[in-house]
Amino acid sequence: MDGQKQLPFYLYTGQFISSPPNSSIIGVIGKGVVLPCHVAADNIPEVFSVQWIFHEESQKITVSRYDGKNKKEKQGESYQGRTEFFHSEFRAGNMSLHLKNVRTSDKGSYTCVVSFNATYHDVLIELQVAAKGGVPSIFLRSHMKQGIGLTCRAAGWFPKPEVLWLDGQGQVRKELSTTKMTMTPAGLYSVITSMNLEPGSDMEVSCRMVNNLLNATSESRVLISDIFFPSISKWRIIFLVILCLSMVLISAVFSKLRSNHKKTVSSVKAKMKMEEEKNLLKSMLEEEKTKNRAAKSKLKKRFGRLKAELDFWEARSHKVRLSVNPDCRVVELQVPGVPAVEGQASEPAGPSAPSAVPVLVGKEGFAAGKHYWEVEVGQQQGWVLGVVREKGRQEEEGTLPGQDYWALHRSQGEIFSSEGDRRIEKLQMSNSMIGVLLDLEEGQVNFYEAERMRVMVRMPLRLGKEPAERFYPFLSKSLLSPQS
Numbered sequence: 378m379d380g381q382k383q384l385p386f387y388l389y390t391g392q393f394i395s396s397p398p399n400s401s402i403i404g405v406i407g408k409g410v411v412l413p414c415h416v417a418a419d420n421i422p423e424v425f426s427v428q429w430i431f432h433e434e435s436q437k438i439t440v441s442r443y444d445g446k447n448k449k450e451k452q453g454e455s456y457q458g459r460t461e462f463f464h465s466e467f468r469a470g471n472m473s474l475h476l477k478n479v480r481t482s483d484k485g486s487y488t489c490v491v492s493f494n495a496t497y498h499d500v501l502i503e504l505q506v507a508a509k510g511g512v513p514s515i516f517l518r519s520h521m522k523q524g525i526g527l528t529c530r531a532a533g534w535f536p537k538p539e540v541l542w543l544d545g546q547g548q549v550r551k552e553l554s555t556t557k558m559t560m561t562p563a564g565l566y567s568v569i570t571s572m573n574l575e576p577g578s579d580m581e582v583s584c585r586m587v588n589n590l591l592n593a594t595s596e597s598r599v600l601i602s603d604i605f606f607p608s609i610s611k612w613r614i615i616f617l618v619i620l621c622l623s624m625v626l627i628s629a630v631f632s633k634l635r636s637n638h639k640k641t642v643s644s645v646k647a648k649m650k651m652e653e654e655k656n657l658l659k660s661m662l663e664e665e666k667t668k669n670r671a672a673k674s675k676l677k678k679r680f681g682r683l684k685a686e687l688d689f690w691e692a693r694s695h696k697v698r699l700s701v702n703p704d705c706r707v708v709e710l711q712v713p714g715v716p717a718v719e720g721q722a723s724e725p726a727g728p729s730a731p732s733a734v735p736v737l738v739g740k741e742g743f744a745a746g747k748h749y750w751e752v753e754v755g756q757q758q759g760w761v762l763g764v765v766r767e768k769g770r771q772e773e774e775g776t777l778p779g780q781d782y783w784a785l786h787r788s789q790g791e792i793f794s795s796e797g798d799r800r801i802e803k804l805q806m807s808n809s810m811i812g813v814l815l816d817l818e819e820g821q822v823n824f825y826e827a828e829r830m831r832v833m834v835r836m837p838l839r840l841g842k843e844p845a846e847r848f849y850p851f852l853s854k855s856l857l858s859p860q861s
Contacts, residue, residue, distance in 0.1 A: 401503035403590060404479040406535055406565070412502050414489035416470040425493035427462070427472045432486040440487065441474060455482075479506055481535055481564035507590040508565055510534035511746075512694050513597045515584050517687065524575040525601060529584035532567040538586040540570045543596075545581030552578070574601065597694065599687070616665050623658050627651060689830040692814040692823065695747040701737040705854055734761055735854050742767065742847030748815045751827055752852055754787070755809065761786045762852040763795065764815055764822050782851075783822045783836045785811065794834050815848055 404410030412429065422445075429440040431453075439453045441460040445467075452460050461475040472491050476483065484506045490499045510533035518526035531538075537558050542550045554572035561567055574582065585596040630651050634644050752762050763784030784795040811833075812825035820840055824833045838848075 400501075401505055404476065404483065404504055404506050405591070406479050406481060406506055406508035408479060409475060409477045410479055410504070412474045412476060412487055412489070412504065414472040414474070414491070414500055414502070416472055416491050416498060418470060421468055421470060422493050425467075425491065427467075427492075428490045429460075429474045430488045430490065431483075432488065440476075445493075476504075481506055505590060506535065507588055508533060508535040509588050509591055509593045509595065510538070510565065510568075510586065512595050513568075513584045513586055514691050514694060515582070515597050515599050516691075517684070518571060524573045526571065526573050527582060527584075527599075528569065528571045529597070530567075530569050531584075531586050531595065532561070532565070534566045534568060534586060534588060535564065536588075536590065537566050538568060538588050540568060541583075541585040541587065542570070542572050543583040543585060544579040546579075547583075550579075550582075612665065612668065616661065619661070620658065623654060626654070685832070686830045688832070689812075689825055689827075692747075692749050692812065692825065695749045695814070697748045697750055699750050699850055700740050701850075701852070702740055703737075705735045706738050706851075707733050707735055736761065736851045737854055738765065739850035742849040743815055743817065744847050745817050747818060749812060750850060751810050751812045752856055753810050754856060757787070757855060758790065759788050760853045760856055762811060762813070762856065763824075763850075764813065764848050765851050766846055766848050781839060783838065784851075785824050785834070792833070794836065796834075796836050813850065815850075817848070 402410065402412070414427075414429075425445045426443065428442040431438045431440050438455075439451075440456050441450065441452045441462070443450045443462050450462060452458070456476075459477045461477070463471050463473055463475070472489055474489070484504060487502045487504060488499050489502065490497055492498075510531050513529045513531040516528045516530070518528045529540075529542075540554075540556050542552065542554050544550050550572070552572050552574065554570055556568065556570040558566050558568050568586065570584065574580075580601040581598065582601065583596055583598040585594055587594045630647055634647055637643060754760055754762075761784055763782055766781040782795060786793045786795070810827035812827040814823040814825065816823065817838070817840075820838045822836045822838060824836075825831065826833050
């Protein structure tokens with residue numbers, strides 16, 4: 378019963394036993410919990426009744442009721458399919474109730490009422506609910522000379538978590554932060570917290586979420602590179618000093634020319650000298666501008682690489698462990714160069730000819746959230762991997778009905794995308810690892826070259842209106858299984 382420990386609550390005939398000090402139990406949202414209730418009696422008759430009641434403000438709502446006379450169990454409207462008695466243990470006095478798929482609305486007080494031999498007995502249980510949300514994600518919000526703006530996001534927490542910004546030594550940072558928590562339609566909390574990292578402070582930053590009820594934490598950590606706070610170039614300082622000195626020199630020359638206007642020859646020579654110095658300064662200024670443009674371009678490239686790496690690590694933070702069905706499925710893929718039957722030598726198909734490809738499909742599908750996995754393709758020259766949408770699964774052999782797919786395919790040293798049969802580019806694929814991010818929040822599938830931490834291609838998802846549709850990983854049978 379989901380690993381819940383039953384607490385020793387007892388009911389005696391004609392006597393009420395109150396709950397011990399730690400009588401409240403905790404249920405994890407989405408899982409099951411046992412509400413304990415035991416009757417201590419020498420002999421419990423076959424004809425008895427047990428009823429669980431939920432106290433909502435001034436109302437009493439029946440959760441589930443068992444009548445031993447007709448041996449029927451009746452559940453409340455909002456608890457249909459979510460409760461279960463331990464029928465085989467009734468005669469031993471176990472009247473506990475297994476509550477499945479705990480919701481936030483299940484929080485509150487419950488009473489167990491047992492009736493037999495014209496007497497009834499009851500006990501009160503307090504149920505608290507909690508959920509540990511997802512791993513926080515840290516984003517670079519803005520970059521200014523005065524500092525770097527950081528934002529941390531996490532979802533799926535209940536109750537409201539404690540939010541902490543920490544430094545490299547695990548100490549709470551002194552910078553001010555702002556936190557906003559909103560409740561989702563599912564009753565869970567989504568957290569957004571922001572802070573400004575000032576120049577000269579500890580560049581190692583952690584965002585930690587703490588659920589004190591479950592005594593559970595989740596944390597993400599980033600290290601900010603010093604390229605965000607570049608120092609002033611010494612050549613720029615030298616240039617400014619030279620420019621200032623030159624301006625002083627030019628002013629002195631002009632002053633001398635005005636005071637010695639009678640010396641025409643000297644004035645002409647001084648003017649020529651001034652023009653030469655002016656041209657020299659102009660040349661130095663253009664050279665410095667060229668250097669600054671090159672430095673700026675180099676800095677932009679480094680910033681772009683760092684941002685791509687941050688994007689890759691954020692995607693990898695949603696890594697999941699996958700397993701595939703051992704039975705090979707056949708899907709119709711619009712990919713070039715795939716033989717119709719595995720192992721059969723034949724000429725590659727045309728760029729737009731569909732092929733029936735034997736693939737292995739993941740056991741687990743996804744309907745929401747972000748999910749990342751990696752597949753090692755090594756030096757294989759032909760493979761297919763990606764994501765398939767299945768609106769309804771079919772047990773017998775054959776193609777999967779109602780399917781859409783988003784895939785990469787390698788054939789004859791080239792990599793193709795299922796979106797318009799685009800060639801990605803020729804790559805050195807020695808011992809390569811392909812990462813796949815299924816982002817159902819943004820509605821796209823990203824394929825990464827994991828070793829270089831860069832995006833190979835992004836494909837938008839065509840999301841349907843059917844709530845039951847799910848997305849499943851798949852890959853060529855030759856690749857065996859995804860690397861988790």
